[in-house]
Amino acid sequence: MNAVAELPPKSFAVKPKLDESGTPIGELLEVSMGPHHPSTHGVFRMDVSLDGETVVKLKPVFGYLHRNHEKIGENISYLASMPYTDRLDYFCSMTNNWAYALTIEKLAGLAVPERAEYIRVIMAELTRLQNHTCLIGFFVQDMGALGTPMMYAFREREKILDLFESVSGARMMCNYMRFGGVRVDVNDEWLAQTKKVVGDYGNFLDEFEAFLTQNEILLARTQFVGVLPRDLAVSASVTGPMLRASGVNYDLRKVDKYGIYSRFDFQVPVGEHGDVYDRYMMRVLEMRESIKILQQALRDIPAGPVMDPKAKLRGFRPKPGEAYGRVEAPKGELGFYIISDGSPNPYRYRVRPPSFVNLTILEDMCLGHRIADAVVILGSVDIVLGEVDR
Amino acid sequence: MLGEQIIKGMAVTARNFFGSYVSKNRLTTVQYPEERLVPKANTRQFPMLVFDGDAEKGLRCVACTICEKECPPKCIYIVKSKDKKPDYKGQPQLYPAVFDIDVSVCMSCQICVEVCPFESIKMNTEFELATDDRFEGLLLHKNELAKSNEYYHKLHPDDAKESDAVLTAEKSRAEAKAKTAAEAKAKAAATAPAAK
């Protein structure tokens, strides 16, 4: 039985009480939801001005994790930047590696063998699964679930991280992709283990959804909260599940067709209302599509080499020029813009982080809502400070 | 009815809670340090230097400093020796007088292992290196980094076998080259007096 048969009005946005001249009546309370806060997904600060409990102004402040990754990239060689890209969005190190490798392959004209392309797709979709799983865990914890769904999410995520560890040696900072392929090959034992994990993942998702998707508390707190209209989403350069929840069908795997994604049969879920509940459902549906892609990739992976024979490990000097390469990371569009001047180090190394750009309209989404909703809306944007600050 | 889905959710939680006593699949943690997880075959933590036989004379490293140059955070510090010692092929090579790795800087990226041409630096799996000396305790010197080839075989058996195969192939190639050079020299010495 659907608990939300009577739909409330389109948006719960409340306007603060204003007097004749337009200033809010009473004093505004300025709260700094400061960098040390369990609900802010990292060292992230929001300077919120409140009229009672309603948000009147919200300015995000970040830079607490700024390590100047771009300047480090200008001073070290191309290969040495690869482990630094792991640490950008530290949940999804494989997609960060792939975006960087894709850009350098565009710049230097390297070709990737087929088996390596299949392995890259498998790693990227496994990354998407574990990122969305633990994001839902954090999201529900922000709403007060006190960690139990998060523990279930992390338990399943550990199974995927075990797979990453057995192939690349590290759970999170994999440093696995290279220019022209991947670092080491996967063996049949690993593929069998992956098939088992992917096969069991559907049951876990069913159980997870059974106690979240129709939960009355979740529905009451997320429906029609943080509505992002379609035109504003496109103009604000929002990408990823947040954009698709607002009704725009733009997924880089279907638009750019990078790698071998054109061979797989999968759909792109698109939302309708653009509220927090739609963003949550986007991620759940994307996980189901990822399982489909994984099953097809594991079935069709061919034998062969995993590195381009022309690629060099040491002394790699691409010819002068520039290239912009982008992938559909779990959080949005992750792009790398590299300018090379023929020397072993890049001239300009720029990361286009999805979380940083998605934060542009955080203020617009939170205005008029209560402060508790601001936490939930931030949780649905899905930021990772390693990426926002670099 | 209102609250129906919340009760369903509690049923899932109860199933997970009671299930964790029965099946390992639902249990999220182990009682570390009494109970440890089995480490994976390819796990990597911090580098180590491999030696064959003796820690000083059998050290494979020839101080070529390639790993020092390629290391992204520059945590390796090498000082070459002034004299030479024979390596596994019998040729005199330099060796590192000082080989320091700062594990508080090392990010376990494994690039030093990938670029080493002499199979001498490999990845160790020991991570319980906590110490109360913030600077000296986390700076590993050559004597702490040197580990025997048998230890390497125990940690990563497949990689160690491959590494040994590469070294034996190199050694046999060097011996074959030395043999043909000696034969050519003997032939030249034999024909030279005959030509006179």
Add this chain to the structure above:
Amino acid sequence: MEALEQIKARLGAALPLTKLDILPNECSGGERSLLVEPGRAFDVAKFLRDDAQLKLDYCSNVTGIDWPEAKIKTKVTKKVLVEGVEKEVEEIVETLRSGHLEVVYHLYSMELQHGPIVLRLRTENRADKTHLPSLTPVWRGAEFQEREVYDLYGVIFDGHPDLRRILMWDEFVGFPMRRDYVAPDDFEYEPTPHDEVLAEAKKHYPTTEVKA
């Protein structure tokens, strides 16, 4: 999507007296860029966004680049008279590139699903004339990224709704991503310094003897 020359022609027709150049890209996998003069950049951006065939409504990436003053050596072949015979001689010509800051915009279209078009804007110099028009009124997504270019390079965007530092703290002095930025050497103490860091550290802290 139509070729860059056609877009340049249509832009020239719609906005006459605008200086537009197509810059080559030596890498074959990359795209060529359109260099626009700062005075008309706002109108060019609006044309690109609203034109029916282009509809570039998605500004994907805003990058700042620092080009300091440099002597560029290029090989030029010249015909020279040598002993009465005309020969082709290769000469190395040195040109002085004046220092400037550059902002690059990567534009895509979500509606028509094509792209990218690369826009480039250049400042006059790196010292005082570092103003450029802000394209945030055209694409809202450029807001935080232009703030980052201001913070790290020092390019001042005229017309930006809220131009202040974003990644560094507000009282910070200097522009970290510039090529001539020197970090103060008492920021952090490195336990095992070597090379330049060791030379700087020796001035501040006692050194440890290296036991050979």
